[in-house]
Amino acid sequence: MIPDDSQSRYFTSNPTPKALSKHEALVREFVDYHVSTNPNTRIALVTSGGTTVPLENQTVRFIDNFSAGTRGATSAEYFLREGYAVIFLHRQYSLLPYSRHFSHSTNCFLDFMDESGDGEVVVRQEYQQKMRRVLEEYQYAKKNRLLLLLPFTTITEYLFELRSLATLLQPLDSRALFYLAAAVSDFFIPRERMNEHKIQSSEVENGKKSGDGKQLVVNLDPVPKFLTTLVSQWAPRGSMIVSFKLETDPSLLVSKAEQALEKYGHDLVIGNLLTTRKWEVVFVTKGGQERWVRVPKAKRSRSVSGIEELVGRAEKNKPSDEEVDLSG
Numbered sequence: 001m002i003p004d005d006s007q008s009r010y011f012t013s014n015p016t017p018k019a020l021s022k023h024e025a026l027v028r029e030f031v032d033y034h035v036s037t038n039p040n041t042r043i044a045l046v047t048s049g050g051t052t053v054p055l056e057n058q059t060v061r062f063i064d065n066f067s068a069g070t071r072g073a074t075s076a077e078y079f080l081r082e083g084y085a086v087i088f089l090h091r092q093y094s095l096l097p098y099s100r101h102f103s104h105s106t107n108c109f110l111d112f113m114d115e116s117g118d119g120e121v122v123v124r125q126e127y128q129q130k131m132r133r134v135l136e137e138y139q140y141a142k143k144n145r146l147l148l149l150l151p152f153t154t155i156t157e158y159l160f161e162l163r164s165l166a167t168l169l170q171p172l173d174s175r176a177l178f179y180l181a182a183a184v185s186d187f188f189i190p191r192e193r194m195n196e197h198k199i200q201s202s203e204v205e206n207g208k209k210s211g212d213g214k215q216l217v218v219n220l221d222p223v224p225k226f227l228t229t230l231v232s233q234w235a236p237r238g239s240m241i242v243s244f245k246l247e248t249d250p251s252l253l254v255s256k257a258e259q260a261l262e263k264y265g266h267d268l269v270i271g272n273l274l275t276t277r278k279w280e281v282v283f284v285t286k287g288g289q290e291r292w293v294r295v296p297k298a299k300r301s302r303s304v305s306g307i308e309e310l311v312g313r314a315e316k317n318k319p320s321d322e323e324v325d326l327s328g
C-alpha cells in the first residue's frame with residue numbers, strides 16, 4: 001500500500017529529528033547484538049508516554065496529554081521478565097522501567113532511605129525485599145543489554161522514530177513485537193502554519209492572532225493515520241502489532257477498538273478508559289472477540305499492564321479463558 005499523500009507530506013515537510021541517526025545506530029547495534037548472541041531472540045518495541053504538539057517552532061508552548069508512561073514502563077518490565085529484549089521508545093522524563101517504582105513524586109526514592117546507626121545511608125528495612133527484587137531485575141537487564149531507552153518529545157519525533165525503528169526490526173520477522181502504549185497526538189500544526197518565534201500576547205490582544213475577539217485561535221490538522229503504514233509496510237512480516245485505544249466514554253470503547261482493528265488489520269487492540277485504565281483493560285481481537293481483564297479491587301493500588309495475557313497470546317495465539325490477575 002502506498003502511503004497516502006498526507007503521510008508522505010508529513011515526513012517531507014517536517015525536519016528529521018536531530019537524534020534520529022544516533023538512535024538508528026543504537027538500534028542497529030542492539031538488534032545485531034541480540035541476533036548474534038541468540039538467533040531466537042525476541043525484541044519488543046514498547047512505546048510509552050505522551051507526544052507533544054508545539055505551538056511555536058522555537059517552542060515555548062505546546063499541547064500535551066495526561067500520559068505519565070505507567071502502562072509502557074510497567075509492561076516493559078513484564079516483557080523483560082518474559083525474556084524479550086526491549087526497545088523503550090518513551091516520552092523524555094516520563095516513567096521508566098524499574099526506576100518507576102522509586103522516581104515519581106508519590107514514590108520519591110528518598111522516602112525509601114534512612115541513616116543507619118553508624119551513619120551509613122541504607123534502604124529502610126520495610127523496602128529491602130522490594131528494592132532488592134527491582135535492583136536485581138534492573139542489573140540483569142543492564143548486564144545483558146536487554147533494555148534500550150530512546151526518548152522523544154514531539155509527535156514529529158515520535159513518528160520519525162516509529163518509522164525508522166520498525167524498519168530496522170525487519171530482520172526479526174515474527175520475533176518482533178510492537179506494543180504501542182504511547183498516547184499519540186491526533187492533531188498538530190503543520191510547519192507552514194507554525195509560528196517561528198514565541199506568540200506575543202500583544203498580537204493576540206490587538207486581534208492579530210484571531211478572528212474578531214482577543215482569543216488566540218489555533219487551527220490544528222489531523223495527524224495522518226500511520227498505523228496503516230506501520231502494519232502494511234514498516235513493521236516486519238509476521239510481527240505482532242498491538243495498539244491501545246483510549247476513550248473516556250465507555251459506550252464507545254469496544255466499538256472504536258474493533259474499528260481500529262478493522263481499519264489497520266493488526267493483531268490486537270487493548271482498550272482502556274481514562275478513569276479506569278490502571279486496573280482494567282479489554283482485549284479486542286479480529287472477529288470481535290472481547291475479553292475484559294481486571295485487577296481485583298483489593299489490589300487496585302498497582303497498575304495493570306495486561307502483559308501476561310498478551311505474551312500468552314503472542315506465544316500461544318490465545319490465552320486460557322480464565323480471568324487473570326494482572327496487577328503490575
Ligand SMILES: CC(C)(COP(=O)(O)O)[C@@H](O)C(=O)NCCC(=O)N[C@@H](CSSC[C@H](N)C(=O)O)C(=O)O
Pocket residue numbers: 049066067068069070071072180181182183184185186224225226227228243244245246247272277
Ligand atoms: C496512554 C495510556 C492510557 C496509558 O496511560 P499512562 O499509564 O498514564 O501512560 C495507554 O494505555 C493508551 O491507551 N495508549 C494509547 C493511546 C492512544 O493514543 N491511542 C490511539 C491509537 S494508537 S496512535 C495511532 C494514531 N492515532 C493512528 O491512528 O495512526 C488512539 O486512541 O487513537
